[in-house]
Amino acid sequence: MSITASIPARGAAQALAKARTGILGLDEVTFGGLPAGRPTLICGGPGCGKTLLATTFLVNGAVMFNEPGVFVSFEETSDDLIENVGSLGYDLGALIAQKKIAIDFVRVERSEIEETGEYDLEGLFVRLDYAIKSVGAKRVVLDTLEMLFAGLGDTQILRAEIRRLFAWLKQRGVTAIITAEQGDGTMTRYGIEEYVSDCVLLLDNRVSDQITTRRLRVVKYRGSAHGTNEYPFLIDAQGVSVLPVTSAGLAHAASDEVISTGIPGLNQMLGAGGFYIGTSILVSGTAGTGKTSLAAHFIEAVCARGQRCLYFAFEESPAQIIRNMRSIGLDLQPRVDAGLLRFEAARPSLFGLEMHLARMYREIEEFEPAAVVLDPISALRGETGDVHSMLLRVIDLLKSRGITAFLTNLLSVEGMDKADAGMSSLMDTWLSLVQLESNGERNRGIYVLKSRGMNHSNQIREYQLTSHGVKLVDAYLGSGGILTGSARIAQEMVDAASAVRRAQDLERKQRDVQRRRAALERKISELRAELESEEEEARKTLQHDEELEKRLQAERHAMAIQRGGTAS
Amino acid sequence: MNQVMSKAMQESPNADGHYNLRLYVAGQTPKSITALANLKRICEEHLVGRYHIEVIDLLEHPQLAAGDQILAVPTLVRRLPEPLKRIIGNLSNMERVLVGLDLRPVTAP
Numbered sequence: 001m002s003i004t005a006s007i008p009a010r011g012a013a014q015a016l017a018k019a020r021t022g023i024l025g026l027d028e029v030t031f032g033g034l035p036a037g038r039p040t041l042i043c044g045g046p047g048c049g050k051t052l053l054a055t056t057f058l059v060n061g062a063v064m065f066n067e068p069g070v071f072v073s074f075e076e077t078s079d080d081l082i083e084n085v086g087s088l089g090y091d092l093g094a095l096i097a098q099k100k101i102a103i104d105f106v107r108v109e110r111s112e113i114e115e116t117g118e119y120d121l122e123g124l125f126v127r128l129d130y131a132i133k134s135v136g137a138k139r140v141v142l143d144t145l146e147m148l149f150a151g152l153g154d155t156q157i158l159r160a161e162i163r164r165l166f167a168w169l170k171q172r173g174v175t176a177i178i179t180a181e182q183g184d185g186t187m188t189r190y191g192i193e194e195y196v197s198d199c200v201l202l203l204d205n206r207v208s209d210q211i212t213t214r215r216l217r218v219v220k221y222r223g224s225a226h227g228t229n230e231y232p233f234l235i236d237a238q239g240v241s242v243l244p245v246t247s248a249g250l251a252h253a254a255s256d257e258v259i260s261t262g263i264p265g266l267n268q269m270l271g272a273g274g275f276y277i278g279t280s281i282l283v284s285g286t287a288g289t290g291k292t293s294l295a296a297h298f299i300e301a302v303c304a305r306g307q308r309c310l311y312f313a314f315e316e317s318p319a320q321i322i323r324n325m326r327s328i329g330l331d332l333q334p335r336v337d338a339g340l341l342r343f344e345a346a347r348p349s350l351f352g353l354e355m356h357l358a359r360m361y362r363e364i365e366e367f368e369p370a371a372v373v374l375d376p377i378s379a380l381r382g383e384t385g386d387v388h389s390m391l392l393r394v395i396d397l398l399k400s401r402g403i404t405a406f407l408t409n410l411l412s413v414e415g416m417d418k419a420d421a422g423m424s425s426l427m428d429t430w431l432s433l434v435q436l437e438s439n440g441e442r443n444r445g446i447y448v449l450k451s452r453g454m455n456h457s458n459q460i461r462e463y464q465l466t467s468h469g470v471k472l473v474d475a476y477l478g479s480g481g482i483l484t485g486s487a488r489i490a491q492e493m494v495d496a497a498s499a500v501r502r503a504q505d506l507e508r509k510q511r512d513v514q515r516r517r518a519a520l521e522r523k524i525s526e527l528r529a530e531l532e533s534e535e536e537e538a539r540k541t542l543q544h545d546e547e548l549e550k551r552l553q554a555e556r557h558a559m560a561i562q563r564g565g566t567a568s
Numbered sequence: 569m570n571q572v573m574s575k576a577m578q579e580s581p582n583a584d585g586h587y588n589l590r591l592y593v594a595g596q597t598p599k600s601i602t603a604l605a606n607l608k609r610i611c612e613e614h615l616v617g618r619y620h621i622e623v624i625d626l627l628e629h630p631q632l633a634a635g636d637q638i639l640a641v642p643t644l645v646r647r648l649p650e651p652l653k654r655i656i657g658n659l660s661n662m663e664r665v666l667v668g669l670d671l672r673p674v675t676a677p
Contacts, residue, residue, distance in 0.1 A: 116659045117664075124639050126630045151639075
């Protein structure tokens with residue numbers, strides 16, 4: 001068949017050709033799509049999304065893969081169908097006008113039909129053939145073929161004809177989806193899974209704790225590997241998306257690059273100067289410890305790098321978060337306006353865990369953020385094990401994409417929750433916010449409980465929520481541990497007073513020295529003056545002696561002349 | 569409709585009891601040949617002079633199948649008198665055909 005030949009085989013030489021569904025996640029679960037040129041059975045209970053899934057397959061084929069399609073509807077008229085899928089944003093009317101999709105409504109009404117002997121379903125074949133030719137269809141949906149059993153009585157003929165129909169579809173080389181209602185204890189009410197042996201998808205819509213979760217499972221897929229788990233899937237205004245559960249491997253790359261926490265003091269506490277990119281960070285603390293404020297700082301730091309950030313808020317509305325963060329001097333609104341920050345707010349009780357997961361997956365795929373904030377994970381309801389496995393999947397999803405995860409967790413009581421302890425192994429960095437109670441007041445303290453791959457501080461540091469953001473305060477260690485709040489302030493005052501005292505002492509000592517120097521210098525000059533006067537006297541005496549000597553000489557000369565001698 | 573091997577029988581001036589029948593087949597299969605033979609026999613027995621049979625071969629006119637909601641072949645459609653009735657099969661079960669054409673009450677007295 002031509003479809004088969006056009007898709008290059010990967011790996012094994014005879015790899016099965018696949019028709020991509022274009023449905024987020026489903027192509028991953030089926031490793032490439034539905035078997036091309038073969039029929040696939042989608043079964044499930046009422047209202048589990050069979051028709052929408054099939055329609056999406058058809059529309060995506062026409063829009064994304066240039067494969068026109070035929071929709072044979074046994075339940076809904078063309079108009080109803082166009083209207084119903086319009087809610088998913090599909091414009092079937094336009095696609096029909098462009099001859100990319102043909103809809104044929106086959107009405108089977110038992111009361112209008114009288115059976116009078118042998119017959120076959122050649123009429124259906126003729127219609128299908130005509131419709132396929134009219135748009136050059138590569139894809140066909142039969143929704144719901146089993147309606148035939150309700151309309152026609154001769155099941156023997158029907159079974160033979162359905163078998164013939166599947167063979168015919170295969171021979172035509174169209175990729176077909178046949179939907180069927182789930183029966184009591186069987187996959188389909190009339191057992192047509194016996195005839196479709198290539199690929200069977202089972203849809204399920206389960207309610208637990210009054211919350212519905214849609215799930216999809218690939219029951220079988222002949223000739224291909226496939227994910228074997230139940231995968232949650234989502235139908236909403238943006239269409240159908242399936243959540244492929246975990247790359248079970250631990251093969252994510254580890255980045256050496258660091259992203260700022262947005263708080264200088266906190267950067268210092270973490271040895272590397274911030275969080276490693278692509279790691280998971282948990283901030284836990286009791287009510288009012290400022291978890292969201294810390295998250296806001298981180299967001300601001302991410303956005304300041306020009307990177308996108310996705311914020312899943314489970315307890316507050318975006319407007320409320322933005323308003324509250326303004327009170328600590330952080331305005332996130334410009335970041336939202338610039339398209340760097342997106343809020344996704346939903347009450348945890350709105351969907352089940354799986355649906356939250358599926359929604360997150362879709363948002364992350366679409367927005368491609370550098371960082372994701374979940375605030376708070378404690379709001380997610382469910383059994384501890386379920387929450388844990390969901391978070392594991394979120395973390396895996398984010399890590400495999402190198403997205404930094406920032407999770408907050410509200411602790412119900414002081415100390416560590418059991419769930420919290422279970423979370424620990426998933427987290428690379430765990431910041432704990434504590435209320436330090438002493439001297440009749442509560443103060444906020446932060447410490448790094450763990451941070452993989454960096455030499456982090458072991459101190460509990462006090463921090464304050466100021467109008468200019470979160471500020472870490474220098475730690476004061478007193479005899480009874482760290483000092484916070486007014487005790488710290490008192491200690492600071494004591495310190496300040498002693499500093500003043502020390503300064504005064506120093507000054508006085510300096511003055512003393514100066515005084516003594518002055519006194520000594522005075523003494524020195526006195527002595528010098530004394531010395532000078534003594535020297536003067538000595539000089540005068542010397543002069544007097546010389547004059548006396550001269551006079552004596554002169555007298556001696558005069559006496560000699562008088563005696564008549566000559567002078568010698 | 570302008571098509572097909574249409575077999576006009578005697579037209580009755582009285583539209584009231586007139587039967588306008590259309591037989592859909594897909595090629596000259598044994599089933600369709602049987603069906604047409606059966607139909608003619610029944611009409612001759614019960615509707616002499618007030619019926620009109622049109623045979624449509626879907627292999628030649630596939631676009632007509634959707635209009636009359638044809639699924640099974642052969643299908644006999646009673647277009648007149650109203651309401652529209654569909655009778656499928658080779659018409660070998662005479663009783664059921666007569667019921668389908670409203671020529672006999674559904675429950676025997």
